[in-house]
Amino acid sequence: MARVFVYGTLKKGQPNYQHMINGTHGRARFQGRGHTMEKYPLVIAGKYNIPFLLNISGTGHHVTGEIYSVDDQMLQFLDEFEGCPDMYQRTPVRIVVVEWKGKSSAPEERPAVNSIMECFVYSTTTYQPEWINLPYYDNYDSLGNHGLHYVLRESRD
Template sequence: MTAKRVPSVGRMARVFVYGTLKKGQPNYSYMINSANGTARFQGRGLTVEKYPLVIAGKYNIPYLLYKPGTGHHVTGEIYSVDDQMLQFLDEFEGCPHMYQRTPMRIEVVEWESKSSAPEERPAVNSVLECYVYSTSTYQPEWINLPYYDNYDSFGEHRLEYVLRERRD
């Protein structure tokens, strides 16, 4: 009997992004750069369980704190990624020290991918397992920061993300 890779479709893994890697956000270019591997946008979703999504540190980085049951149902985007992109994302996210790649249950809000066969298209409100970069290695005071349900670097919080190349 072979071990099953939890959130995968064929040879692709499902990843849920909620922060700077979403469309329109500062690091989205990494998701569409084929030099990093393949990432295919599939749709939008939200975490089945509530989590605290905070913006922390002097670079205003979004963190999904691994504290299930606290916070909000966090919205984001679902991608199918190949092994090369998954490895890139692990390195980009500082996995496993800064973030940990954890399987989480994600509710499908909207499915756009036309490439999958009809029987592979999940119904709206169905639940998928996706990898999510969350952290259990956060500063204790972060739990007291404001919680968000939808991250936008350019939001009303005025905590714009500082790109890596602009950091001191």
């Protein structure tokens, strides 16, 4: 099982969350919540208002999200879903654990609050240069007060 940190439309309550719980794509088990140890710019960009984590460590905010354990089948699905490696790249990032819900048979396997773990994150180095000038967010919500509502793939022209 691999650990994946999701910060955008794949989080609970967001437009693509159903992919995380769809067993036909593989297994994804919610483990907890956290935020990036380093700061990153999280922007909403493009005509479909897609959240992008720009792979520029040290700029932006500590981005919040959810930690999942996923099997190889789900990881492969997520790579395809995220357009990896062209649109997004899957890279290891240090995540600070804020809350841990994951079940474990051994208490020592449960990470402590404020401990740091490495998770895969879909971020991008292949962004438009002007995206650097967009507002940076620390937490993505498709219905947030930014007014930039995410456009589902099936609704795109």
